[in-house]
Amino acid sequence: MPETDNQKTYNQIAGQKVQRIEAISDGVFAIALTLLVLDIKVPVADAIHSEADLIKTFCGLTPRLLTYFLSFMTLGIFWTGQTVQYSYIEKSDRHLNWLSLFFLLFVSILPFTTAFLSEHIEYKFSVGLYWANIFALGVTLYIHWVYAERHGYVTLPPAENEVVSKAVKKRIVVAQTLYAIGAACCFISIYLSITVIILIQLNYALGLFTKTGRKK
Amino acid sequence: MPETDNQKTYNQIAGQKVQRIEAISDGVFAIALTLLVLDIKVPVADAIHSEADLIKTFCGLTPRLLTYFLSFMTLGIFWTGQTVQYSYIEKSDRHLNWLSLFFLLFVSILPFTTAFLSEHIEYKFSVGLYWANIFALGVTLYIHWVYAERHGYVTLPPAENEVVSKAVKKRIVVAQTLYAIGAACCFISIYLSITVIILIQLNYALGLFTKTGRKK
Amino acid sequence: MPETDNQKTYNQIAGQKVQRIEAISDGVFAIALTLLVLDIKVPVADAIHSEADLIKTFCGLTPRLLTYFLSFMTLGIFWTGQTVQYSYIEKSDRHLNWLSLFFLLFVSILPFTTAFLSEHIEYKFSVGLYWANIFALGVTLYIHWVYAERHGYVTLPPAENEVVSKAVKKRIVVAQTLYAIGAACCFISIYLSITVIILIQLNYALGLFTKTGRKK
Amino acid sequence: MPETDNQKTYNQIAGQKVQRIEAISDGVFAIALTLLVLDIKVPVADAIHSEADLIKTFCGLTPRLLTYFLSFMTLGIFWTGQTVQYSYIEKSDRHLNWLSLFFLLFVSILPFTTAFLSEHIEYKFSVGLYWANIFALGVTLYIHWVYAERHGYVTLPPAENEVVSKAVKKRIVVAQTLYAIGAACCFISIYLSITVIILIQLNYALGLFTKTGRKK
Numbered sequence: 001m002p003e004t005d006n007q008k009t010y011n012q013i014a015g016q017k018v019q020r021i022e023a024i025s026d027g028v029f030a031i032a033l034t035l036l037v038l039d040i041k042v043p044v045a046d047a048i049h050s051e052a053d054l055i056k057t058f059c060g061l062t063p064r065l066l067t068y069f070l071s072f073m074t075l076g077i078f079w080t081g082q083t084v085q086y087s088y089i090e091k092s093d094r095h096l097n098w099l100s101l102f103f104l105l106f107v108s109i110l111p112f113t114t115a116f117l118s119e120h121i122e123y124k125f126s127v128g129l130y131w132a133n134i135f136a137l138g139v140t141l142y143i144h145w146v147y148a149e150r151h152g153y154v155t156l157p158p159a160e161n162e163v164v165s166k167a168v169k170k171r172i173v174v175a176q177t178l179y180a181i182g183a184a185c186c187f188i189s190i191y192l193s194i195t196v197i198i199l200i201q202l203n204y205a206l207g208l209f210t211k212t213g214r215k216k
Numbered sequence: 217m218p219e220t221d222n223q224k225t226y227n228q229i230a231g232q233k234v235q236r237i238e239a240i241s242d243g244v245f246a247i248a249l250t251l252l253v254l255d256i257k258v259p260v261a262d263a264i265h266s267e268a269d270l271i272k273t274f275c276g277l278t279p280r281l282l283t284y285f286l287s288f289m290t291l292g293i294f295w296t297g298q299t300v301q302y303s304y305i306e307k308s309d310r311h312l313n314w315l316s317l318f319f320l321l322f323v324s325i326l327p328f329t330t331a332f333l334s335e336h337i338e339y340k341f342s343v344g345l346y347w348a349n350i351f352a353l354g355v356t357l358y359i360h361w362v363y364a365e366r367h368g369y370v371t372l373p374p375a376e377n378e379v380v381s382k383a384v385k386k387r388i389v390v391a392q393t394l395y396a397i398g399a400a401c402c403f404i405s406i407y408l409s410i411t412v413i414i415l416i417q418l419n420y421a422l423g424l425f426t427k428t429g430r431k432k
Numbered sequence: 433m434p435e436t437d438n439q440k441t442y443n444q445i446a447g448q449k450v451q452r453i454e455a456i457s458d459g460v461f462a463i464a465l466t467l468l469v470l471d472i473k474v475p476v477a478d479a480i481h482s483e484a485d486l487i488k489t490f491c492g493l494t495p496r497l498l499t500y501f502l503s504f505m506t507l508g509i510f511w512t513g514q515t516v517q518y519s520y521i522e523k524s525d526r527h528l529n530w531l532s533l534f535f536l537l538f539v540s541i542l543p544f545t546t547a548f549l550s551e552h553i554e555y556k557f558s559v560g561l562y563w564a565n566i567f568a569l570g571v572t573l574y575i576h577w578v579y580a581e582r583h584g585y586v587t588l589p590p591a592e593n594e595v596v597s598k599a600v601k602k603r604i605v606v607a608q609t610l611y612a613i614g615a616a617c618c619f620i621s622i623y624l625s626i627t628v629i630i631l632i633q634l635n636y637a638l639g640l641f642t643k644t645g646r647k648k
Numbered sequence: 649m650p651e652t653d654n655q656k657t658y659n660q661i662a663g664q665k666v667q668r669i670e671a672i673s674d675g676v677f678a679i680a681l682t683l684l685v686l687d688i689k690v691p692v693a694d695a696i697h698s699e700a701d702l703i704k705t706f707c708g709l710t711p712r713l714l715t716y717f718l719s720f721m722t723l724g725i726f727w728t729g730q731t732v733q734y735s736y737i738e739k740s741d742r743h744l745n746w747l748s749l750f751f752l753l754f755v756s757i758l759p760f761t762t763a764f765l766s767e768h769i770e771y772k773f774s775v776g777l778y779w780a781n782i783f784a785l786g787v788t789l790y791i792h793w794v795y796a797e798r799h800g801y802v803t804l805p806p807a808e809n810e811v812v813s814k815a816v817k818k819r820i821v822v823a824q825t826l827y828a829i830g831a832a833c834c835f836i837s838i839y840l841s842i843t844v845i846i847l848i849q850l851n852y853a854l855g856l857f858t859k860t861g862r863k864k
Contacts, residue, residue: 328690
């Protein structure tokens with residue numbers, strides 16, 4: 001079967017360059033971060049007749065600004081997560097490439113689920129859809145790490161490897177558990193749910209409860 | 217003829233830097249991947265009065281999500297293809313630069329043909345146009361490799377070179393043949409045609425039928 | 433407390449790669465620069481019946497072109513500022529990563545505040561909002577430098593370090609003072625305010641008053 | 649005058665990293681290339697009732713596709729031009745940074761002048777505006793090279809330097825002369841003008857009249 005052989009050869013030759021994955025990832029993240037803004041429509045001039053009108057209209061943009069901030073944090077957290085993984089991964093194969101691409105699929109769709117949430121912020125379905133996006137990001141990032149580790153693409157001394165690997169995996173599991181709790185809060189109140197998710201993200205972004213100062 | 221001389225000199229000095237081609241390619245792919253999402257319009261709030269309404273409206277987005285996924289796969293496959301080529305190409309000239317740019321022309325137009333397909337999914341012409349885009353991507357990528365090989369820009373030992381070159385070229389030919397069959401299915405049914413194309417792409421992305429495990 | 437330990441480990445492993453921050457920054461700046469143009473809407477053909485009509489309509493775009501130029505300068509100045517900082521910063525940690533991301537948050541929101549200004553150019557609130565954006569860029573860039581310096585990520589001999597650090601910090605403080613004065617001019621006239629800000633930016637871009645020629 | 653000193657120091661420290669300029673340039677070019685497509689609006693489904701309708705409507709997009717192709721070529725030519733310059737420039741200062749940024753200003757505005765041209769393709773003013781954009785790109789690229797050369801940022805042995813420098817400069821001057829002639833043709837016919845410009849670009853892209861084969 002020559003075709004299988006051909007495919008096998010292609011598998012072996014595809015996806016050696018980690019730099020290209022990093023470059024396309026930074027591109028997709030950069031664009032997703034910036035596209036989010038396109039959803040915040042500038043109110044048209046016709047309806048505005050005074051400074052007070054303008055300020056009032058601007059305040060009406062609060063849900064959009066809130067979901068913008070929410071998604072900026074989400075993207076920042078997952079960008080950091082992927083960056084950390086690739087600081088230890090030095091080689092790649094075709095499957096790891098595609099795992100990265102599927103991760104980027106969920107990155108690139110985030111501006112849509114964000115816009116969906118900000119347009120329909122009063123419905124549980126919007127929160128659920130947004131949470132599903134975060135969940136998909138977590139799952140692909142987790143599989144990405146496990147695959148890279150199992151196939152020997154993580155370059156670390158064995159002792160250190162275990163510590164790093166445990167930290168990477170535990171972080172995703174803990175974060176996803178918190179996100180799931182946050183999303184479940186929408187059965188009580190949708191704004192509570194969004195507030196909880198933003199607090200979780202602020203924790204991860206700012207490291208509020210990490211006490212790094214205590215022991216060096 | 218001093219102008220011809222000037223041109224010749226310019227030919228010789230233009231396009232040495234493969235890094236720049238890789239960078240602009242990753243940029244164009246990243247943007248094309250993300251622009252696809254702009255086509256999935258969030259339904260406006262006015263027509264929605266309940267969770268059930270919202271879920272129903274969301275389900276109405278299925279053709280858009282389907283074509284989004286279709287084009288994401290297309291871009292992923294051709295990005296992988298170009299990445300593989302450049303992992304062997306270390307130098308470039310002006311003509312190779314322009315072959316890359318024409319390849320990127322068809323990458324950057326894919327969000328348009330995708331939107332065209334999702335808006336007019338019931339017409340054969342849309343499938344034909346979409347297929348023409350995939351075909352143009354395949355042709356430019358094929359010529360790109362042949363040109364690079366003939367002009368000595370592929371850096372591999374001769375023995376390995378033959379295996380790699382055969383794999384790269386055969387892959388494009390086999391994939392394009394399958395795409396052509398998939399597109400031709402639109403004379404039976406358009407949804408069959410799109411399903412076949414997605415299955416072909418899933419095969420290439422996930423390597424479903426590659427049996428890499430059997431012999432190392 | 434195993435979780436705190438996990439977090440600490442993650443802090444230590446996160447954010448070593450300065451290249452990724454630079455790449456995502458260049459991406460966000462590039463997109464912000466280009467998205468600004470989307471705000472300049474091409475007048476539709478229906479209302480145009482002669483060359484004179486077209487020229488007149490084009491001239492009506494002046495406020496948009498003015499704010500486009502204004503924001504292009506703003507982005508150029510802050511891109512230069514961040515580039516200068518990273519030419520001295522060779523390592524990074526998770527907090528520096530997030531300081532960069534917050535800086536990019538204000539970069540990516542600039543197309544919005546710019547569009548807001550060009551749509552509502554006759555209101556002080558628009559100028560205030562735009563100034564707040566510039567102020568936030570200055571503050572995050574200042575904190576970014578101070579943090580990098582205090583944590584030993586700036587790689588320079590101590591003597592030189594002091595000169596560079598003073599120059600970087602003084603520049604931000606002087607520029608922000610001038611911007612504040614420029615923005616305050618909006619209580620006299622909004623066009624005066626914008627003119628002053630553009631003049632400040634031209635000074636920083638072109639180095640009009642720097643007399644670099646006098647002493648080498 | 650401590651401020652002047654501060655400025656001078658900043659001038660000296662700003663803009664050493666050519667990599668960052670190259671990265672932001674590739675980003676801006678990649679986005680400009682892709683944004684051009686957003687101007688080609690997919691016809692809405694409501695007005696289409698048959699395959700023939702769809703094909704007819706698609707053919708109505710010809711002016712858009714033409715200007716899209718035109719601008720793709722323009723961007724490709726100037727991207728190649730800037731890439732060639734930076735393959736010889738290894739250091740930079742603040743002024744060279746800003747010359748690059750102004751060049752990118754005219755790159756990022758090209759999707760606007762292109763959309764303007766395709767919407768008002770029957771008016772000479774549109775052709776004039778488009779030509780002005782090409783002219784501005786040529787002028788900034790020319791000044792960029794001359795500045796880099798005069799300040800010793802071009803790294804080449806003196807003998808070779810002269811040949812390369814002459815080739816770079818002559819190319820811009822000849823191309824701009826041809827563009828000016830092409831644009832002037834709009835006083836005869838606008839479509840002639842656009843055709844001539846496209847032919848000039850095809851010449852530069854494909855090297856039709858360069859006879860590279862005659863003497864190696």
